[in-house]
Amino acid sequence: MNYLLYQSFSTRVFGGLAPLFFMFNSIQLFGLVLLGGLAAGEISRRLVALPRTTGYVLFGLLVGQSGLNWVTLLHIESAQLFIDLALGLILFELGYLVPRSASQDGLNRLLAGCVLSLLAGVTLLLIFIYWGFSTGSALFAAALCVATSPAITIATCSDVGAKGERTGLLYTMVAINGAVAFAAVVLLVTFLVDTEPMSGLARISSALGSIVGSIVLGGACAGLVLLGADRLDKQAEHQHLLILGTIVLGVGTAIYLGISVFLPMLIFGILVSTIDRERKVIAIRIASDARVFLVITFVLAGAALDIAYLRDYWLEAVLIAAVRFAGQLLAILLWRKSIGLTARESFFLSLGLQPMSSIALVLLVNTQMLYSGMDPDLVGMLMATILLMQLFGPLATQTAIRGFGEATRLIPSVKAGVPAKNIGGTS
Numbered sequence: 001m002n003y004l005l006y007q008s009f010s011t012r013v014f015g016g017l018a019p020l021f022f023m024f025n026s027i028q029l030f031g032l033v034l035l036g037g038l039a040a041g042e043i044s045r046r047l048v049a050l051p052r053t054t055g056y057v058l059f060g061l062l063v064g065q066s067g068l069n070w071v072t073l074l075h076i077e078s079a080q081l082f083i084d085l086a087l088g089l090i091l092f093e094l095g096y097l098v099p100r101s102a103s104q105d106g107l108n109r110l111l112a113g114c115v116l117s118l119l120a121g122v123t124l125l126l127i128f129i130y131w132g133f134s135t136g137s138a139l140f141a142a143a144l145c146v147a148t149s150p151a152i153t154i155a156t157c158s159d160v161g162a163k164g165e166r167t168g169l170l171y172t173m174v175a176i177n178g179a180v181a182f183a184a185v186v187l188l189v190t191f192l193v194d195t196e197p198m199s200g201l202a203r204i205s206s207a208l209g210s211i212v213g214s215i216v217l218g219g220a221c222a223g224l225v226l227l228g229a230d231r232l233d234k235q236a237e238h239q240h241l242l243i244l245g246t247i248v249l250g251v252g253t254a255i256y257l258g259i260s261v262f263l264p265m266l267i268f269g270i271l272v273s274t275i276d277r278e279r280k281v282i283a284i285r286i287a288s289d290a291r292v293f294l295v296i297t298f299v300l301a302g303a304a305l306d307i308a309y310l311r312d313y314w315l316e317a318v319l320i321a322a323v324r325f326a327g328q329l330l331a332i333l334l335w336r337k338s339i340g341l342t343a344r345e346s347f348f349l350s351l352g353l354q355p356m357s358s359i360a361l362v363l364l365v366n367t368q369m370l371y372s373g374m375d376p377d378l379v380g381m382l383m384a385t386i387l388l389m390q391l392f393g394p395l396a397t398q399t400a401i402r403g404f405g406e407a408t409r410l411i412p413s414v415k416a417g418v419p420a421k422n423i424g425g426t427s
Contacts, residue, residue: 029075030296036063037295051156051394053298058391060302071303083300086293087151087359088251088265089286091178092243094150095269096283098175099168105339109169112335113176116328116353121146121184123327127319133378140188140367141378144360145324145385147181148174149393151286152355155294156397158287164406166345170352170397175266177353182263185363186210192367192374210259217259218267221250225272229281239282240289262359301358301390309383317384321354328353345404352400355393356386 037056044055063070076083101109121142128138153174157167190203228242250268254261272281286294310317329350336346364382367374401407 026075026078029071032063033071033299034292034295037299041295045159051152051398052159053152053155053294053394054391056295056298057302060299061305061307062302063299064303064305066305066307071300073304076300076304079296079300083297083362084251084255084261085248086286086297087262087362088247089244089284089290089293090151090154090297091262091265091359092247092269092272093154093283093286094171094175094178095266095271096273097154097168097171098270098273099165099172100274100277108335108338109172110176112332112339113173114180115335116173116331117146117177117180119331119334120324120327121180123323124320127323128378131316133375134373136188136192137373137375137378140185140192141382143181143184143188144363144382145320145356146184147178147357147360148353149355149357149359149390150174150178151294151297151358152390152394153352153397155287155298156394157401158285159409160398160401161408162401162404162406163408164404166349166404167401167406169339169341170349170400173349173353175270178266178357178359179263182260182266182359183211185367186214186260186263189367211263213257213259214254214263215267217250217253217257218264219271221246221264221268222271222275225268225281226275229276234280234282236282240284243281243284244290297358298390301361304361305383305387305390307387309380310387313377313380313384314388316381317388320381320385321389325350325354348400348403351403352397354389354396356389358386358390361386 036059040055040059040062041052042055044050044058045052060071061067065073100106124142124145125138128141129135133141153170156162157170187204187207190207191200225243225246228246229239232238232242246268247265250264251261254264269283272283284290329347332341332346332350333343336343341349360382364379364386398407
């Protein structure tokens, strides 16, 4: 829809108010995103008992390129630094939420997570190759689809008051999936990018250097926060400033060094949680202390996604989601005894891993800028799948937590005045 058609449409629908919508500056749009996202999230939760994150994404679709186009791609690009910081904070919290466990239990969970990522990745790789995509592109697409959304997991678990061992296991699997996916993308992108002639060994060395750099940067961030927390004592406002400042510095350093922005922040959170046995660090909770980052992330992700991709590639998106779920479920069933799960709990854990990450969207767009040979159909399928799982993934995670029996909050009945039973939701 070009500008003139859109202006005519807006004038017919909104009458004399239409010109006001063309006067939005960036600060007004920021307020619109926050307030609109808040309202959409509450409507989603209170009226239809869906997770708030679903409402955030739907509002993003409404005001983005799929709807009214108030939030344009230019606005999203100008907010990229804010998005990177928000994702850094989300990944730090995910790492921090991974529970400590005995050495043998930890090893079993690590192996189960690696098998889960590998088996899901292989099943996805096979379907992309079957559709005729090149091996390199298929490997990249499969790696991208392995990651589960940390933001949806954290937000949904917070909204339903998820507490318990199975929730901790879910966080662990999401963290392992993310680490494997981010490392795989770093490795594969060096082979996809064709701007400089390099030998295979040089490309592998470059990728491994980036991964090692991410580990070192994550360790440096953890050391800074642990030292600072020891000096600040348990003063939440000061410690939150310390953590946020470290994330800003870490993200900026990763961009400066040209390494992954996401892997260091995940390692940062895991190291702080593991080393800080006395719990001197008071972590920022993005679902409460910094929900502004969460709302912005989901609304802008919805605004960046074009629903036309889902219209054109809905069948492929459904098939990718189904194959992904089957691979994850098979891996968990194979390893369920080593991590102490029943068959029923294995199903719910697999269900909880369904949300696709907004980070996948960022990685896909960044790779498109570097690699001109990405098949448009593959991009369309991935975009459609990300959107599909952004919409339905939160409900899958909410269902999984309720299935575990670890949701501690109530969902008010949709029928007015009738209190609901404790079935694991939240108000």
